[in-house]
Structure formats: C-alpha cells, structure tokens
Amino acid sequence: MSTPPTILLVEDEDGLREALTIVLRRAGYEVIESSSSAEGLRMLDRDPVDVVVTDLAMEQPLSGMAVLRHARQFAPGTEVLVMTAFGTIENAVECMRLGAYHYITKPINSEELEMLVAKAVEHQRLVRENRNLRQRVQDAYRFENIIGSSPAMLRLFEQVTRVAALDATVLLDGETGTGKELIAHAIHNKSPRAQRSFVAINCGALPETLLESELFGYVKGAFTGAATNKLGLFEEADGGSFFLDEIASAPLSIQVKLLRVLEEKETRRIGDTRSTKIDVRLIAASNRDLHAEVAAGRFRDDLFYRLNVVSLRLPPLRERREDIPLLAQHFVQKYAGRFHRPTSSVDPAAMKLLVAHAWPGNVRELENVIERAVALGAADRVRVEDLPPDVVGKPGEGPRPEALGAAKSLDEAEREFILECVKRCDGNLARAANDLGIGRTTLWRRLKRYGVQVGPEDSGSSA
Numbered sequence: 001m002s003t004p005p006t007i008l009l010v011e012d013e014d015g016l017r018e019a020l021t022i023v024l025r026r027a028g029y030e031v032i033e034s035s036s037s038a039e040g041l042r043m044l045d046r047d048p049v050d051v052v053v054t055d056l057a058m059e060q061p062l063s064g065m066a067v068l069r070h071a072r073q074f075a076p077g078t079e080v081l082v083m084t085a086f087g088t089i090e091n092a093v094e095c096m097r098l099g100a101y102h103y104i105t106k107p108i109n110s111e112e113l114e115m116l117v118a119k120a121v122e123h124q125r126l127v128r129e130n131r132n133l134r135q136r137v138q139d140a141y142r143f144e145n146i147i148g149s150s151p152a153m154l155r156l157f158e159q160v161t162r163v164a165a166l167d168a169t170v171l172l173d174g175e176t177g178t179g180k181e182l183i184a185h186a187i188h189n190k191s192p193r194a195q196r197s198f199v200a201i202n203c204g205a206l207p208e209t210l211l212e213s214e215l216f217g218y219v220k221g222a223f224t225g226a227a228t229n230k231l232g233l234f235e236e237a238d239g240g241s242f243f244l245d246e247i248a249s250a251p252l253s254i255q256v257k258l259l260r261v262l263e264e265k266e267t268r269r270i271g272d273t274r275s276t277k278i279d280v281r282l283i284a285a286s287n288r289d290l291h292a293e294v295a296a297g298r299f300r301d302d303l304f305y306r307l308n309v310v311s312l313r314l315p316p317l318r319e320r321r322e323d324i325p326l327l328a329q330h331f332v333q334k335y336a337g338r339f340h341r342p343t344s345s346v347d348p349a350a351m352k353l354l355v356a357h358a359w360p361g362n363v364r365e366l367e368n369v370i371e372r373a374v375a376l377g378a379a380d381r382v383r384v385e386d387l388p389p390d391v392v393g394k395p396g397e398g399p400r401p402e403a404l405g406a407a408k409s410l411d412e413a414e415r416e417f418i419l420e421c422v423k424r425c426d427g428n429l430a431r432a433a434n435d436l437g438i439g440r441t442t443l444w445r446r447l448k449r450y451g452v453q454v455g456p457e458d459s460g461s462s463a
C-alpha cells in the first residue's frame with residue numbers, strides 16, 4: 001500500500017478541528033492541522049498536500065478564500081474543499097469559480113466530508129496521472145530537445161541521425177526561427193565527434209574584417225592592432241564540428257577563403273605564411289534561398305556546391321501545424337518553471353488561435369508568444385486574452401478548419417501512445433498501465449473512450 005493521501009485541515013475553531021481530524025485519520029488519511037489561514041499558507045508551501053479542507057470564515061469573514069487562491073496558484077496539483085458556516089450560496093459559488101473542488105456547509109456531516117475528501121483525492125490523483133501521461137507522450141516526440149511529431153519533423157529526425165554518422169558537410173536551409181541551430185547541435189551531438197568541440201559563428205553578425213580574423217585568426221603584427229597571435233575558430237574546432245550560421249551573409253572575399261579551407265582542409269592565419277591542417281566537420285545554415293543568391297551573383301556557386309553535399313530543409317511551422325500543440329505545451333512548461341508561474345496548459349480557445357496563426361517567425365515567434373503569456377497571464381492556463389493581437393486576429397475571423405483538426409492532435413498523440421503500449425504488452429492492461437505510469441482504472445476508461453473492446457474493469461487482461 002502506498003503512502004496515505006495528505007490532508008491539510010485549516011479551521012480556527014479548536015473543537016471542530018480536532019473532531020474533523022479524528023474523522024479523517026480514521027478514514028486513513030495523514031492529517032496536518034492549522035488554526036489560521038496564515039499558518040495554512042505556510043504549511044501549503046512547505047508540505048506536499050493532496051487535499052486542503054479549509055474553513056471559509058476564520059480571523060476574517062473570507063480568509064479561507066486566501067488559502068484557496070494560494071493553493072490554486074502555487075500548488076495546482078492540490079484540490080481544495082471549502083467549509084462554509086453561512087451557507088450563503090454566493091460565497092460557495094465564488095469559491096467554485098476560483099477553482100475549489102467543492103464546498104460543504106456547516107454543521108459538517110462527517111459522512112459527507114469523508115465522501116467529498118475521497119472524491120477530491122481521486123480527482124487529484126487522476127489529474128496528476130494525466131499530467132504524467134502527457135509528459136510521457138511528449139518525451140516520445142522529442143529528439144534531443146527538439147519537439148516535433150509531424151511526419152515532416154519525424155522524417156527530419158531520421159535524416160539527422162543518418163547524416164550525423166557520416167562526416168559529410170551539411171547545409172541547413174529554412175526560414176528564420178525554424179530550428180536550424182538546434183538541428184546543427186543535434187547533428188554534432190549524434191556524430192562520432194560529439195565529445196569534441198562544437199564551434200559556431202554567425203556570419204551575418206560581424207563586419208568583414210572581424211569575421212575574417214575570427215574565422216582564421218592572425219599572427220602578431222599582421223595588421224595594426226594585432227598585438228598577439230590569435231587562434232582562428234577553424235583551428236579551435238579542430239577535431240569537432242564547425243557551424244557557419246547565416247552563411248549567405250558572408251562577403252564574397254570570405255567565401256573564397258572558406259572554399260579554400262573546404263578544398264585543402266587547411267587554414268591559414270592572417271599574416272602567416274604557413275597553413276595548418278585541420279579536421280572539422282562543417283555544418284552551414286541559411287535562411288535565404290542560396291540558389292537565388294547564387295543566381296544573383298551574391299554567393300559563389302563553387303562554394304555552394306561544396307557546402308550542399310547533404311542538404312536538410314527545415315519546414316516552416318505553418319506547414320506542420322500539428323506540431324503547434326506539443327510545442328506550445330513544451331514552452332508553457334519551460335517558462336512556468338523559469339518564472340515560477342502556476343501555468344500548466346493552454347486553454348482550447350487559445351490553442352485554436354495558436355494553431356491557426358501563420359507564424360512568420362516560426363517556432364521562435366511561438367516561443368516568444370508563450371513566454372509573454374506565461375509571464376503576464378493571471379490564470380493557470382494560457383487564455384485568449386494573454387495572446388498578442390496579431391495572433392488573436394480580427395474578431396469574427398475564425399481559424400481555418402484544417403487548423404481545428406490539428407488542434408486535436410495532442411489527444412491523438414496520447415491515444416496512439418496508449419494503444420501502442422497496450423499492443424506492446426499483448427493487451428495485458430495491468431502491465432500496460434504500469435508501463436504508462438497510470439492506474440488500471442484510468443487506462444480502462446481511456447480504452448473504453450477510444451472505443452476499444454475491453455472486458456470488465458477488474459479482469460486482468462484483455463483488449
């Protein structure tokens with residue numbers, strides 16, 4: 001038997017608190033007691049609590065509300081039951097609106113209390129299980145730390161794995177914010193060079209002379225200001241991988257020198273007469289169409305062919321909208337953790353808008369939108385009002401039907417994940433539930449919901 005659920009009981013009336021404690025302990029719960037809302041808040045921060053049972057009117061008429069608010073904000077996995085002496089339905093309704101699991105009117109009927117606490121515990125457990133399950137599903141669609149479950153991304157992950165093993169030069173092309181830098185890292189991390197250095201430079205971020213001295217280094221006295229010898233990045237990357245980001249921005253003079261490094265496999269510092277042999281795996285990225293750059297005479301065709309040994313295209317987000325729910329959920333978790341916010345999901349209306357948006361800035365733009373929504377939002381879900389106007393769009397202009405289809409895909413992903421696991425366990429539900437990290441009942445209910453033939457809940461195996 002696992003550890004008993006923990007109940008935090010907040011009640012200022014000593015006699016009642018003691019009586020309820022006895023009732024709850026007898027029902028098998030671990031009970032921690034508090035005689036004021038302030039102390040209750042502290043306990044809530046300190047101990048993991050499954051269910052809070054709080055009086056509504058203590059020192060002040062609505063002080064239980066503070067406990068409820070605090071729990072909803074900082075302990076989203078905890079359910080709250082409110083006891084109200086007034087029986088005024090308004091207060092009870094307000095509590096429910098703030099996210100209480102239920103309310104009980106005084107005088108407390110101990111059977112009713114036990115029943116509600118048992119239900120709240122069960123509900124809390126299901127919510128937690130669902131959250132774990134979501135996490136598992138997400139992990140299954142993760143490659144390094146790159147999220148994607150669309151066919152296009154799964155194909156890309158496969159290509160990356162294959163290409164990483166070869167030592168070939170890779171050219172990544174994709175619009176801004178599609179994840180080129182992440183893929184470059186993944187190629188390195190999956191390659192035999194993973195333990196060696198990964199050096200990156202953004203060719204668009206530096207003026208020509210600085211770019212040149214960064215790439216190739218210089219010898220002392222090569223030009224005014226060259227007071228010491230400087231190692232070039234190519235030398236620094238020796239044995240590892242070198243990522244040339246925004247390659248299309250490299251001036252033609254630098255392009256000639258890059259071509260030489262690629263052809264000769266050696267690099268020469270500015271002002272030096274000797275070259276150094278180097279062994280680097282080159283990964284280049286561009287968010288401009290290099291064919292067009294070549295046609296316009298801004299990019300050397302010989303360098304292009306050298307770089308374009310293997311080319312991987314990163315699809316824009318609007319071509320793989322089914323990835324948006326997983327990505328959004330991933331960023332919600334990332335920023336909720338970073339900002340210590342209780343945000344745990346995106347509400348369906350907001351998700352529809354996210355899925356429908358065109359995302360010219362691709363995943364980076366989506367990440368920024370979620371970051372802002374989590375930082376500024378007041379609820380434990382990202383809501384429509386937390387999204388910027390360009391995502392919300394013109395009123396009355398609904399999302400496209402195809403987008404609505406894609407919004408369902410987190411559920412679909414979960415369904416596939418569960419069915420796959422049941423299949424792997426040869427229909428043994430006990431084993432599948434164990435593998436999935438959820439209760440048998442939860443699994444059984446899911447299967448029924450999916451329309452899968454299952455026997456009675458307590459039969460050991462069938463599917």
Ligand SMILES: Nc1ncnc2c1ncn2[C@@H]1O[C@H](COP(=O)(O)OP(=O)(O)OP(=O)(O)O)[C@@H](O)[C@H]1O
Nearest residue numbers: 145146147175176177178179180181182287363364
């Ligand atoms: N599939 C993904 N999963 C998770 N995060 C992603 C994914 N794709 C992009 N990101 C995130 O989006 C942001 C932009 O990604 P990245 O810097 O790799 O884009 P890029 O293609 O290099 O863009 P640019 O051309 O503007 O340099 C980063 O914060 C990155 O972590």
Ligand SMILES: [Mg+2]
Nearest residue numbers: 180181245285
């Ligand atoms: Mg980049």
